[in-house]
Amino acid sequence: MTKARLLRLSVVLVSVFMILLIIVYWDNVGTAHFYLHTSFSRPHSSGAIPGITAGEDWEALPDVDEFLAKLLSSSLKQNSSISRKTEQLLVQGSSKPVVSNLEENVRGYDWSTRNARDSLDQEKLQIERQRTLREFCANSSFTFPTKERSFDDIPNYELNHLIVDDRHGIIYCYVPKVACTNWKRVMIVLSESLLDQGVPYRNPLDIPREHVHNTSTHLTFNKFWRRYGKFSRHLMKIKLKKYTKFLFVRDPFVRLISAFRSKFELENEEFYRRFAIPMLKLYSNHTNLPTSVSEAFGAGLKVSFSDFIQYLLDPRTEKMAPFNEHWRQVYRLCHPCQIDYDFIGKLETLDEDAAYLLQLLKVDRLLRFPPSYRNRTASSWEDDWFAKIPLAWRQQLYKLYEADFVLFGYPKPENLLKD
Numbered sequence: 001m002t003k004a005r006l007l008r009l010s011v012v013l014v015s016v017f018m019i020l021l022i023i024v025y026w027d028n029v030g031t032a033h034f035y036l037h038t039s040f041s042r043p044h045s046s047g048a049i050p051g052i053t054a055g056e057d058w059e060a061l062p063d064v065d066e067f068l069a070k071l072l073s074s075s076l077k078q079n080s081s082i083s084r085k086t087e088q089l090l091v092q093g094s095s096k097p098v099v100s101n102l103e104e105n106v107r108g109y110d111w112s113t114r115n116a117r118d119s120l121d122q123e124k125l126q127i128e129r130q131r132t133l134r135e136f137c138a139n140s141s142f143t144f145p146t147k148e149r150s151f152d153d154i155p156n157y158e159l160n161h162l163i164v165d166d167r168h169g170i171i172y173c174y175v176p177k178v179a180c181t182n183w184k185r186v187m188i189v190l191s192e193s194l195l196d197q198g199v200p201y202r203n204p205l206d207i208p209r210e211h212v213h214n215t216s217t218h219l220t221f222n223k224f225w226r227r228y229g230k231f232s233r234h235l236m237k238i239k240l241k242k243y244t245k246f247l248f249v250r251d252p253f254v255r256l257i258s259a260f261r262s263k264f265e266l267e268n269e270e271f272y273r274r275f276a277i278p279m280l281k282l283y284s285n286h287t288n289l290p291t292s293v294s295e296a297f298g299a300g301l302k303v304s305f306s307d308f309i310q311y312l313l314d315p316r317t318e319k320m321a322p323f324n325e326h327w328r329q330v331y332r333l334c335h336p337c338q339i340d341y342d343f344i345g346k347l348e349t350l351d352e353d354a355a356y357l358l359q360l361l362k363v364d365r366l367l368r369f370p371p372s373y374r375n376r377t378a379s380s381w382e383d384d385w386f387a388k389i390p391l392a393w394r395q396q397l398y399k400l401y402e403a404d405f406v407l408f409g410y411p412k413p414e415n416l417l418k419d
Contacts, residue, residue, distance in 0.1 A: 122356040129344040132409045137337035144331065144403035151240075151338045152233065159221035161325070161333045164239060165191040166219075168363060171239060173247040173334035176326040177258045178347050179354075182370055183248065184212045186358075189367055193217055205370060246343035246357060247334050248350070249408045252401040253416070256312075257305075257385050258377040259326040264303045267293045275311070275324070276303045282314075283307040309389055313396050331403045344408065348379070386416050 136142050163172045168190050174180040185204035187193075192200035194207065194217050201207050211217055224232035250258075263271040272293035280286040284307055290296045311317055312327065325333065334341075343360070345353035354369035386394055394416050398405070405412060 119356060119359070122352060125349075126343060129346075129409060130341070133336055133341070133344065133407050136407050142406065146332065146335075147337050147403075149338065151237070151335070154335055154338060156222050156225050156232075158332070158335070159236075160215075162221040162339075163187050163218045164220065164243070166239075167191055168361060169243045170361060171243045171245040173245070173339075173341075175247060175249060175255075175330050175333055177255045177262070178248045178250045179350055180248075181209065181212055184218065186367060186369060188212070188217060190363060191219070193219065202367070204367060240339060244343065244361060245339060245341045246345065247330075247336075247341055248345040248347060248353070249330055249404070250347040251379050251410050252329075252404040253382055253386070253397075253413060254377055254379045256308075256327055256397075256401075257381060260303075260305055260308050261377060263326060264308065267297055269293050272296060279303050279307045279311050283310045305385060306389060309393055309397060312400065313393060329401055329404050331407060336407055346408070382413065382416060391417075391419060 137147070161173050161175070163174060163184070164170075165172075165187055170187070170190065172183060172187055174184060182204060185201075185207045188207055188211075189201050189204050194201060194211055196206070221236055224236060228235055262268075264276060269292065273291075276293070276296070277289050280289055280301060280303060284304070286301065289301060290299060296302070312323075317323070322328065323332075331337070343357055345357060355364070358364040358367070358369060389397075398413070398417055404410070
C-alpha cells in the first residue's frame with residue numbers, strides 16, 4: 001500500500017515538473033523575446049533606488065511562487081551571460097545615440113550630462129514623491145474608485161499598460177501623453193523585443209512609430225494568462241516583488257489639453273470616427289457629418305475643447321465604454337495603490353528624471369532618453385484653455401481627476417476652481 005502511494009506521488013511530482021519544464025522550454029523558443037527564465041533579482045544593488053527595502057528575500061512569497069522561482073532560476077546564469085555579451089556589444093558604439101536631422105530639428109534634444117549634486121537632489125525628490133503616494137494610499141479618509149481593491153482584484157485587461165523587460169528586471173507602466181512613445185522605445189531597446197533585419201535596435205529613435213505602439217511588440221501583464229494560465233498571477237507577483245517598477249506622470253489638466261490637441265486638432269481618422277462624430281452630434285447639434293476627418297476639417301467641423309470637457313463629464317460616456325487611455329486617469333492605468341512603484345517620474349522634470357532613472361537601472365551606458373520637446377503643452381496654458389469652460393464644469397472635472405492630482409503631488413488648481 002505504501003509503495004503504491006509513493007508511486008502515485010512520484011507520478012504527480014514528475015507530471016508537475018514536466019509541465020513547468022514545458023513552460024520554460026516554450027518560453028525559450030517563444031516569439032518576441034519573452035524571457036520567463038531571466039533573473040528575478042533586481043539588476044542593481046539593494047538600496048540603490050529610494051523605497052526599495054534592503055535584504056528582500058523569497059520568504060514572503062507563497063509556496064507555489066517559491067517553487068516556480070527556484071525552478072526557473074536554474075537557467076539564470078546562461079541568460080545573464082547572454083545579456084552581458086549583448087550589452088558589451090551595445091556599449092562598443094557611442095553612448096550618445098545618433099539623432100536624425102529631422103528628429104533633432106523638430107524635437108530639439110538635449111544630451112547634457114548630470115552632476116553628482118543633481119543625483120542627490122533626485123534621490124530626495126524620489127523619496128518625497130513616494131512618501132506622498134504611500135501616505136494618501138494609506139489615508140482612509142481619502143477615497144476614490146478602486147482604491148481599496150487588492151492586486152488580485154484587478155481584472156486582467158486592466159494590466160495592459162504594464163510593460164515587462166525580463167532582461168534587465170524592469171516594469172514600466174506607460175501613461176499616454178506623458179512621453180510614453182520614447183519610453184516604449186527605450187523598453188524595446190532594452191528587452192530586444194523588436195529586430196531590424198535580424199539585429200536588435202540599439203538607438204530608440206531608429207524605431208518606427210508604428211512599431212512602438214503595436215501591442216504585439218511588448219510583453220505586458222495582460223498577456224500572461226494566455227501564456228502561463230493559472231501560474232500567471234504568481235509570476236506577476238514575483239516580478240512585482242523583484243523588478244524595478246516605474247511610471248511617469250503629468251499635471252492631469254495639462255495632460256487633457258495635450259490629449260485634445262493631438263487627437264482632435266490634428267487630423268486623426270480613428271479618433272474622428274470613434275469620438276469626434278459622437279461629440280459633434282451630442283454637444284454641437286451637428287447632423288449629417290462627413291465620414292472622413294479631412295472632409296470635416298475642410299468644412300470647419302472640429303470638436304471644441306468645450307465639447308471634449310462635456311464628453312468627459314457626461315455620465316453616459318463610461319456607460320458605453322471606459323475612458324480611452326489618452327484621457328483615462330493614471331490611477332486606473334497604473335494602479336499605484338496596488339503596485340509599489342520604485343520610481344515616479346514627472347514630465348515637468350523629464351530630462352532630469354529620465355537621466356537619473358537610466359543611471360539607477362545601470363543602462364545609461366547603453367542608451368540615452370531623448371528629452372526636451374519644443375512643442376510640449378505647457379502648464380501655463382491652463383488659464384487660456386479653461387477660460388471659456390463654465391466654473392461648475394471645471395469643478396466637476398477636478399473631482400473626476402482629483403486622485404491623480406493628490407496621489408502624485410500636483411497642487412489643486414485653485415485659480416481655475418474659483419470665480
